[in-house]
Amino acid sequence: MSAHGDVDLGHTLAGWTGTALATLGCAVLGLALCLGSAAAGGLGTALLAAAALVTWLLHLAGWGKPSGPRPPDQWDWRVRDTTARTGHPDCLGCRLAGRRAATAHTPGPDTTEPASAPPQARAATVRA
Numbered sequence: 001m002s003a004h005g006d007v008d009l010g011h012t013l014a015g016w017t018g019t020a021l022a023t024l025g026c027a028v029l030g031l032a033l034c035l036g037s038a039a040a041g042g043l044g045t046a047l048l049a050a051a052a053l054v055t056w057l058l059h060l061a062g063w064g065k066p067s068g069p070r071p072p073d074q075w076d077w078r079v080r081d082t083t084a085r086t087g088h089p090d091c092l093g094c095r096l097a098g099r100r101a102a103t104a105h106t107p108g109p110d111t112t113e114p115a116s117a118p119p120q121a122r123a124a125t126v127r128a
Contacts, residue, residue: 007069009107011077014064018055060084067091077106
C-alpha cells in the first residue's frame, strides 16, 4: 500500500510532462524577476504556455486520463487511455478539440399534458 492509500492519483505521462514544463517555466520567470531580464521573462512565459499546450496534446493523444477514478490496472503512468479518441464526458479539453463523448441521456419528468385536459387545467399546471 502506498503512502496515499489505495487511490488513483492520476499520474500520467501528460501530467508529469506538463508539471515539469510548468515548474521549469516558473523557475525561469523567478530568475527573470531577480535579474530584471525581459528576455528571460518571455522565455518563462513561453514555457508556461508550452506546458499547457503539450499537456493538452498529450491528453488528446491518449497519454492523459479521463475525469474520475480509473480501474487499478490503469493506474500506472505508462498506461495509455484508449477512450481518448472519442472524447471524455465533461472534459473541457476534449470539447475544445471538437470531440464529443456520448453521454447517457436521462429523461426528465414527463411534462406533456393529456389532450383531453381543458385549456384552464393546462394553464394551471404550467404556472405551478
